[in-house]
Amino acid sequence: MVEDALVHDVRHGEVVVLRLANPPVNTLKHALRAHLFAAIERAEAEGAKALVLIGAGRMFSAGAEMTEFGKPPVSPTLTEVIDQLDAFPGLTVAAIHGHALGGGLELALGCRARVASPGAMVGLPEVKRGILPGAGGTQRLPRLIGAEPALALISTGDAVPAERALALGIIDRLIEGDLEAGAVAFARETLAAGRDVPRVRDRRVAGELASYDRAAEALARRTRGMEAPPATAEAVRAALTVPFEEGMRTERALFERLVAGDQSRALRHVFFAEREAQKVPGLEGVEPVPVERVGVVGAGTMGSGIAMAFAAAGFSVVLVERAADALARGLGRIEQTWRRNVEGGKLSEGEMSDRLGRIRGTTDLADLRDADLVVEAVFEDMGVKQAVFRDLDRIARPEATLATNTSYLDIDTIAAATSRHGNVLGLHFFSPAQVMRLVEIVRGKATAPVTLATALAVAKRIGKVPVVVGNGFGFVGNRIAFARSRQGELMLQEGALPWEIDRVMTGFGLAMGPFAVADLAGLDIGASARRTFGISFPVADAMVAAGRLGQKTGAGWYRYGADGRTGEPDAETERIIRETAARLGRTPRAHTPEEILDRMLLAMVNEGARVLEEGIAARASDIDVVFVHGFGWPAWRGGPMWYAENRGLAAVRDRLAELAAITGDETLRPAPLLERLAASGEGFARAA
Numbered sequence: 001m002v003e004d005a006l007v008h009d010v011r012h013g014e015v016v017v018l019r020l021a022n023p024p025v026n027t028l029k030h031a032l033r034a035h036l037f038a039a040i041e042r043a044e045a046e047g048a049k050a051l052v053l054i055g056a057g058r059m060f061s062a063g064a065e066m067t068e069f070g071k072p073p074v075s076p077t078l079t080e081v082i083d084q085l086d087a088f089p090g091l092t093v094a095a096i097h098g099h100a101l102g103g104g105l106e107l108a109l110g111c112r113a114r115v116a117s118p119g120a121m122v123g124l125p126e127v128k129r130g131i132l133p134g135a136g137g138t139q140r141l142p143r144l145i146g147a148e149p150a151l152a153l154i155s156t157g158d159a160v161p162a163e164r165a166l167a168l169g170i171i172d173r174l175i176e177g178d179l180e181a182g183a184v185a186f187a188r189e190t191l192a193a194g195r196d197v198p199r200v201r202d203r204r205v206a207g208e209l210a211s212y213d214r215a216a217e218a219l220a221r222r223t224r225g226m227e228a229p230p231a232t233a234e235a236v237r238a239a240l241t242v243p244f245e246e247g248m249r250t251e252r253a254l255f256e257r258l259v260a261g262d263q264s265r266a267l268r269h270v271f272f273a274e275r276e277a278q279k280v281p282g283l284e285g286v287e288p289v290p291v292e293r294v295g296v297v298g299a300g301t302m303g304s305g306i307a308m309a310f311a312a313a314g315f316s317v318v319l320v321e322r323a324a325d326a327l328a329r330g331l332g333r334i335e336q337t338w339r340r341n342v343e344g345g346k347l348s349e350g351e352m353s354d355r356l357g358r359i360r361g362t363t364d365l366a367d368l369r370d371a372d373l374v375v376e377a378v379f380e381d382m383g384v385k386q387a388v389f390r391d392l393d394r395i396a397r398p399e400a401t402l403a404t405n406t407s408y409l410d411i412d413t414i415a416a417a418t419s420r421h422g423n424v425l426g427l428h429f430f431s432p433a434q435v436m437r438l439v440e441i442v443r444g445k446a447t448a449p450v451t452l453a454t455a456l457a458v459a460k461r462i463g464k465v466p467v468v469v470g471n472g473f474g475f476v477g478n479r480i481a482f483a484r485s486r487q488g489e490l491m492l493q494e495g496a497l498p499w500e501i502d503r504v505m506t507g508f509g510l511a512m513g514p515f516a517v518a519d520l521a522g523l524d525i526g527a528s529a530r531r532t533f534g535i536s537f538p539v540a541d542a543m544v545a546a547g548r549l550g551q552k553t554g555a556g557w558y559r560y561g562a563d564g565r566t567g568e569p570d571a572e573t574e575r576i577i578r579e580t581a582a583r584l585g586r587t588p589r590a591h592t593p594e595e596i597l598d599r600m601l602l603a604m605v606n607e608g609a610r611v612l613e614e615g616i617a618a619r620a621s622d623i624d625v626v627f628v629h630g631f632g633w634p635a636w637r638g639g640p641m642w643y644a645e646n647r648g649l650a651a652v653r654d655r656l657a658e659l660a661a662i663t664g665d666e667t668l669r670p671a672p673l674l675e676r677l678a679a680s681g682e683g684f685a686r687a688a
């Protein structure tokens with residue numbers, strides 16, 4: 001039978017090795033579980049004294065098969081396979097290399113002992129998909145390492161390297177060299193010593209309830225709005241307080257509640273949306289150009305962040321500025337940021353100096369003559385950008401990819417400054433560029449497929465989530481965000497206050513309200529973008545005119561205290577808002593939280609529909625990826641288009657029409673695509 005290839009069993013005397021082989025990452029799909037179950041039974045029937053579970057190929061196992069999620073479980077479930085391991089009368093050993101994640105680690109926890117190759121990563125990342133480990137992970141891990149350490153791992157979903165796992169007690173031995181041979185030797189040794197290794201389920205959980213409950217309370221505060229993290233705390237608490245079987249039932253009940261819930265559905269949507277975004281029609285079989293040397297032009301906020309992102313991923317970077325002092329400031333900012341990471345324990349001193357060694361500063365653009373890729377991040381000014389591209393055209397290698405980080409400007413006009421339009425595209429990073437994972441890859445009308453393929457490959461190598469978008473004002477993210485800002489401005493003119501709007505948005509799940517974010521970025525940034533396009537926001541412009549630029553001037557929408565970061569509502573802001581509204585002849589009125597939320601969100605959805613219709617975004621799910629990874633939209637809310645889809649497009653259309661009527665704002669009139677989909681009952685997915 002072909003499917004037997006999923007689990008190979010090899011006998012080494014009284015030790016049987018079961019090798020999982022479901023390439024590329026050994027997900028625990030149903031057929032594999034069935035074969036594993038049978039192989040365990042067979043080994044027992046044949047009188048094996050020990051079983052070693054090991055993965056073929058790159059890793060032990062990446063866990064459950066995502067496509068089986070949310071569907072009724074088919075026997076044998078992972079829990080049943082693990083029960084079978086527990087029932088095996090002899091020793092059971094998991095031999096881990098690469099990754100043992102999620103169900104993969106739960107399977108390993110179902111063994112009596114675990115060994116691992118140095119550098120192997122283990123973790124229970126389920127919480128990141130809005131669920132919790134559902135095959136005993138929440139009951140067995142605490143029995144191995146104690147309740148609080150287990151909670152720390154399960155509630156964050158973070159994986160740890162084998163060395164740390166050894167210290168924690170998740171694994172029993174590190175094995176240098178041949179893992180299978182080492183694991184078999186470990187099993188023989190244990191058998192020979194006559195040592196009884198208890199089943200994990202039979203061990204006692206270390207931990208003290210009062211202290212555990214304090215940790216769980218702190219977790220609940222940190223993860224406000226999210227369902228899965230507090231549920232993990234409840235499950236691990238059961239490990240501490242009730243017998244194993246009862247704890248398993250608690251885990252199962254929590255798992256079933258979460259997996260059917262809106263948050264895990266949204267998180268799964270984001271997971272698949274990220275993968276979908278990588279599929280770009282027309283790039284099949286197109287080989288990217290190899291990129292090793294990267295040039296970055298401009299060492300301001302973005303240029304220095306972009307240089308950091310590349311250097312951190314091992315690229316050698318040449319960073320170009322206009323003048324020595326600006327260059328020194330840029331390099332200083334880079335060093336300072338990494339220094340803070342070192343102080344925070346996130347980066348080693350050695351890694352920091354390696355990274356710094358990969359960045360060379362210069363004031364001579366001609367130093368980019370060897371670069372494979374150049375990212376321009378100079379002032380947002382067409383004249384300045386065209387001048388840089390004209391020079392790059394002269395200097396850069398003919399096959400070099402030339403990218404601009406422009407936020408709003410036309411890619412084709414920038415490309416027109418060169419004699420190689422096919423090599424030019426947008427690589428639009430988000431601030432801070434070394435942190436935010438989104439990169440919009442902007443395709444100009446002449447951008448060649450190989451240029452696009454190269455940009456996608458490079459973005460992935462630096463750990464970003466690339467989304468290919470079309471050329472047009474603000475591309476996808478900034479254009480849709482602009483529609484939201486516009487509602488914010490209009491509501492201020494109608495008498496709402498920034499902190500009222502922010503409170504509604506943080507209540508929805510955003511980490512920061514849009515006005516607090518504007519204070520952080522600087523109100524002058526938005527103002528100068530609006531000036532370029534002849535757009536006026538009277539209230540925001542009055543704030544800038546009053547010198548209230550945000551945190552950097554001690555006051556913006558909020559007033560900042562001594563630490564410069566904690567904002568308080570400010571009467572002066574209210575005065576500026578009232579005066580501007582009076583000047584515009586607006587009569588103040590009250591806004592319900594529902595109106596505030598709907599105007600901010602549905603304005604985005606409506607603009608998203610226009611962006612889709614114009615082909616600026618290829619799919620609705622691409623828009624969701626943009627907001628989750630570039631704008632701090634909570635992933636458990638799935639993104640604006642997912643939100644609309646779930647609320648129902650007909651309901652969204654009706655509410656938009658109602659809001660347009662109340663406010664007289666034409667931009668809230670339902671977009672034609674939304675009207676069509678709402679009328680036909682189709683979703684955004686089919687519109688793509």
Ligand code: NAI
Nearest residue numbers: 298299300301302303321322326377378379380406407431
């Ligand atoms: P910035 O003003 O902080 O930095 C621009 C830097 O470019 C300055 O240090 C300046 O000295 C340098 N520069 C100007 N002309 C130059 C030339 N000819 N050669 C070499 N260096 C030159 O501006 P920021 O915020 O870094 O923005 C840069 C670009 O990135 C703009 O196009 C902006 O729209 C875009 N962007 C900005 C984001 C933000 O949040 N700040 C986010 C995404 C894109």
